[in-house]
Amino acid sequence: MRLLEWSKEEPWTITMELVKGEPLHEYLYRKGTLTENQARNIVIQLLDAGAYMHAFNVFHRDLKLENIMINDLDQKVTVIDYGYCCHQKITQLKQGTESYYAPELFT
Ligand SMILES: Nc1ncnc2c1ncn2[C@@H]1O[C@H](COP(=O)(O)OP(=O)(O)OP(=O)(O)O)[C@@H](O)[C@H]1O
Numbered sequence: 152m153r154l155l156e157w158s159k160e161e162p163w164t165i166t167m168e169l170v171k172g173e174p175l176h177e178y179l180y181r182k183g184t185l186t187e188n189q190a191r192n193i194v195i196q197l198l199d200a201g202a203y204m205h206a207f208n209v210f211h212r213d214l215k216l217e218n219i220m221i222n223d224l225d226q227k228v229t230v231i232d233y234g235y236c237c238h239q240k241i242t243q244l245k246q247g248t249e250s251y252y253a254p255e256l257f258t
C-alpha cells in the first residue's frame with residue numbers, strides 16, 4: 152500500500168494507492184471455503200504486514216476483514232484504512248471497532 156500524497160492544510164488529507172481487488176469479507180463470502188494453503192498464504196501476508204508496521208512503531212488498531220483487500224488474480228493481500236493507526240504502542244485506549252477489541256480492553 153503506497154501513500155501518494157498528503158496535506159496538512161485543514162482538513163488534513165492523505166491520498167493512498169487504489170488497491171485492486173475486494174475486501175476480504177466479500178471475498179470469503181463469495182468463495183465459501185478456502186483451502187489450507189490459501190488461508191495460510193493470506194495469514195502469512197497479514198503477519199508480514201503487521202511486522203513491517205511494528206518495525207516502524209506503527210500500530211494499525213483496526214485490523215478486520217473489512218480493512219483487508221485481496222486481489223483474486225494473484226492472491227495479494229493489502230491492509231487498508233489507517234484511520235485509527237498510531238505511532239507508538241497505546242494499549243489502554245479503546246480505538247477501532249468494538250467487536251474486534253482485544254479481551255483486555257474490556258477489563
Ligand atoms: N486504497 C484503497 N483501494 C481500494 N479500495 C479501498 C481503498 N481504501 C478503501 N477502499 C474501499 O472502501 C471501503 C471503505 O474504506 P475504509 O475502510 O478506508 O473506510 P471506512 O471503514 O468506511 O471508514 P472508517 O475510517 O470510518 O473506518 C473499503 O472496505 C474498500 O472497499
Ligand SMILES: [Mg+2]
Nearest residue numbers: 217218231232
Ligand atoms: Mg474500514
